Amino acid sequence: MTYIGIDISKATFVAAFPVERGYRTETFQNDTKGIRRFISKLSSDTHHCVMEATGNYCFLLLYLLDKAGIRASLVNPNNSL
Template sequence: MKFVGIDIAKGTFVAACPVQNGYQTKSCPNDAKGVKKFIGSISNADYHCVLEATGNYGTLLLYMLSEQEIAVSLVNPKQIKYFARMMMVVTKTYFVDAKLIALYGEKMQPPIYEMPTAAILFTILTDNPATDLA
């Protein structure tokens, strides 16, 4: 199982995927099109995505990953903050944070998130009625 760390912002998200010598990072738009493109670049059997609970910013990504049956974990941002301190990481960028979240996933093996489908779908559609999930 390969752990992908995802750092989410309002307009974009950065994903850190493990490669031979560390992590490869890429930035994607935080909309339905960007999430679909990201999901197309990973396979559901090999990857486990880990992201911080960032309110509504990660809702669409969380929903679409779950719909594609890709393992996804939602962790408390404080857990990542304290993990970063333990790893003595002082640099704070989206790319560094995504790598740190991936490393956290690898070391801590967080549980897979259980999606409350009806409630989460309602939240997505009411926050952004123009969202194209198809």
């Protein structure tokens, strides 16, 4: 499984793709067109997206990831260990 970390804001989101040494980041528009461009880079067999719960900014992304069959986790930032 390859985990993709996502940082979401109102207008955009940044995805961190693992590479041999660290991560490569790419910014996408937080709208249907930008999300579909992001999803086109993923495989339902190998990718799992992980993002912080940031109000309602993540819901369209979560919905479209689910429709595409891509695993996704929404993490509570207030969850202290």
